[in-house]
Amino acid sequence: MSARWSDRQQAMLREMGVTLWLPPQTDAMPLPEAAMSEPAPAPAPPPVRMSRPAAVSTAPNPPSVPRPLAARPSGVAAMDWLALREAVAGCEACGLCRGRQNTVFGVGHAQAQWMIIGEAPGEQEDRQGEPFVGKAGQLLDNMLRAVGLTRAEAGPEQQVYIANVLKCRPPMNRNPEPQEVAQCEPFLKRQVELVAPKLILAMGRFAVQSILQTGEPIGRLRGRVHAYQGVPVVVTYHPAYLLRNPADKARSWDDLCLAREVLRGGGPAPA
Incomplete structure (x- = not known):
C-alpha cells in the first residue's frame, strides 16, 4: 500500500470520518554530496621549530684565584716602635692575615733586660692580641715570678718584653711554615734591636729553631x-x-737558673 493517498481517496476517507495520518512534508533540500561524505582530515598544524638548547659546558670551573699577597713593608730595619707596630698590623706578606682576628705584636718594657720569645699566637692570643695568655700564660707568669720577673708594669730589671716569632695565628694552630717565619723574621729582628735586651729566653721548638x-x-x-x-x-x-708534660718543669727551672746566671755575668759565654 502506498504511503501516499490520492486526493480523491483522502476526500472519501474524510467523509467517512476517518482521520488520516500523513507523513509530514519536508521542504529540506538534499545535502550536497560532499556533506555526506566522510569529513576531510583537518590540515596538519605547521611544524613547531624547537630551539636547540644552549650547549652546557662540561669543563670544570676555573679555580678561584686568590688575591695576590702584598709585599712586606719596606724599611723595617729603620722603624721606631710606632712605625713597627703599624707595619705589623698592616702586613699581608705571608697570607696568614686572611684568617687572623688580631696581630700579636708584643708586650712589656721597651728596654727590658729579659726578652721572652715564643712561637706563634694561638686561638686566645689571636683573639686578645697579646702573647702568652690563658693557662700557658699563667704558667709563664709563675715561672717569671720564681726568678723575680714580671710582665706587669715595672722597671727594666724586673719587667720582661714578650714577643713571638710569628705575629699572626696559623690556621687551626698548625705548625708555622718556613716561608711564614721568614716573612716575620725582620719584625722580630727589629724588636730585638729596639729592646736591646741583655738576655733572650727562647721558648718552644719552633722559636728556638727559628732564632x-x-x-x-x-x-x-x-x-x-x-x-x-x-x-x-x-x-x-x-x-x-709543660702543661702536657709536667715532669719537664724541673728542666725548665734549670734553664731559668742558667739564664739568671748568664744575666749576672756568671754563666758560660755564648757558643
Missing part, C-alpha cells in the same frame, strides 16, 4: 748559651708543652 737557624731538638740545645743578633740566648720548653 738559632737549626733543626736540632730542644733537648740537645738546653744547658748551653747561644746567641741571636749578638744577644745571649737560653732555650727552654714552651709553657704549653
